[in-house]
Amino acid sequence: MKQDWKPGTMIYPLPAVMVSCADSKGNDNIITVAWTGTVCTNPAMLYISVRPERHSYTMIKETMEFTVNLTTEDLAKATDWCGVKSGRDFDKWAECGLTRESGVTVRCPSIAESPLSIECRVTEIIPLGSHHMFIARVLNVRADKRYINPETGAFDLGAAGLINYSHGHYYRQGDEIGRFGWTVKKN
Amino acid sequence: MKQDWKPGTMIYPLPAVMVSCADSKGNDNIITVAWTGTVCTNPAMLYISVRPERHSYTMIKETMEFTVNLTTEDLAKATDWCGVKSGRDFDKWAECGLTRESGVTVRCPSIAESPLSIECRVTEIIPLGSHHMFIARVLNVRADKRYINPETGAFDLGAAGLINYSHGHYYRQGDEIGRFGWTVKKN
Numbered sequence: 001m002k003q004d005w006k007p008g009t010m011i012y013p014l015p016a017v018m019v020s021c022a023d024s025k026g027n028d029n030i031i032t033v034a035w036t037g038t039v040c041t042n043p044a045m046l047y048i049s050v051r052p053e054r055h056s057y058t059m060i061k062e063t064m065e066f067t068v069n070l071t072t073e074d075l076a077k078a079t080d081w082c083g084v085k086s087g088r089d090f091d092k093w094a095e096c097g098l099t100r101e102s103g104v105t106v107r108c109p110s111i112a113e114s115p116l117s118i119e120c121r122v123t124e125i126i127p128l129g130s131h132h133m134f135i136a137r138v139l140n141v142r143a144d145k146r147y148i149n150p151e152t153g154a155f156d157l158g159a160a161g162l163i164n165y166s167h168g169h170y171y172r173q174g175d176e177i178g179r180f181g182w183t184v185k186k187n
Numbered sequence: 188m189k190q191d192w193k194p195g196t197m198i199y200p201l202p203a204v205m206v207s208c209a210d211s212k213g214n215d216n217i218i219t220v221a222w223t224g225t226v227c228t229n230p231a232m233l234y235i236s237v238r239p240e241r242h243s244y245t246m247i248k249e250t251m252e253f254t255v256n257l258t259t260e261d262l263a264k265a266t267d268w269c270g271v272k273s274g275r276d277f278d279k280w281a282e283c284g285l286t287r288e289s290g291v292t293v294r295c296p297s298i299a300e301s302p303l304s305i306e307c308r309v310t311e312i313i314p315l316g317s318h319h320m321f322i323a324r325v326l327n328v329r330a331d332k333r334y335i336n337p338e339t340g341a342f343d344l345g346a347a348g349l350i351n352y353s354h355g356h357y358y359r360q361g362d363e364i365g366r367f368g369w370t371v372k373k374n
Contacts (some may be wrong), residue, residue, distance in 0.1 A: 012257065013200065040316045041318055043316050044194040045195070078362045140193075176357070
């Protein structure tokens with residue numbers, strides 16, 4: 001039995017990523033974003049949606065670059081704090097004990113403590129209302145070697161302890177249910 | 188220490204939603220999508236990215252409507268199966284034991300077994316490459332009354348057992364870490 005509600009943003013669970021960015025003078029910032037996701041496999045493309053009044057919005061619009069940093073249980077406090085506070089008032093790197101790592105294909109830094117950083121170039125900005133969507137090409141992916149199996153070379157993102165965001169709450173990753181396609185694979 | 192990779196789709200964890208849709212003759216289908224997310228808070232908007240060769244792509248393009256159905260542990264098998272098989276070959280509702288529920292603001296059905304269904308109208312189709320992005324307005328949200336606290340009226344999505352998808356694997360929801368803003372709230 002279902003109850004009808006007024007329209008709302010109810011897709012969950014979502015990633016809560018820390019986006020690092022910089023303006024053309026090299027001033028940088030971190031903003032936490034849950035309105036993010038993959039929009040195309042080939043070429044690899046993603047989006048983030050940001051309110052125009054946010055400090056990071058102007059930086060990204062100016063340089064058309066940003067880096068998406070995945071977040072873990074160890075980064076949960078920083079993830080929340082960077083989503084609530086403004087870079088106009090704080091150096092979020094210093095306040096959260098986060099380390100800048102130079103970008104490879106972009107000029108903005110990535111977050112060293114993140115297990116995986118995704119360097120992006122904006123291809124389109126779509127104003128929608130409260131949020132504008134930055135659609136971006138993935139230029140480079142930087143993965144923490146700690147999660148690469150030395151024998152197989154496979155990257156184990158499951159071991160990174162990624163967190164997710166669901167309807168106002170952050171959650172730990174739970175147990176694995178199965179692998180994509182497991183319901184049709186023969187033993 | 189990080190290792191550089193070639194560009195890839197690495198934002199995780201993501202929701203794995205079952206999208207229900209229909210063509211103008213009333214033929215319907217279900218497609219599982221992880222390339223989905225919220226793109227705007229006000230008005231409430233979301234997207235799904237779908238390959239043009241998928242059976243559901245033509246249906247959605249024809250009617251410009253679809254419904255996003257969130258998925259749970261109980262729906263994990265159906266979620267995987269509907270992501271691998273094609274509606275050209277199977278009636279996915281019958282094969283997965285899923286029940287059609289009439290749409291309220293859209294003509295396509297939603298999935299009764301899903302804890303939350305989001306009825307949407309497409310506002311824009313953006314071809315990106317392997318995937319085309321359907322950007323859509325949320326018209327109506329249908330929530331299972333089982334997860335509404337009878338005393339407070341609050342909806343507890345955490346109790347629904349939502350699943351997430353991360354780098355080729357499905358996972359259960361883990362324990363809660365905190366509520367949005369907990370790092371700045373005073374006791």
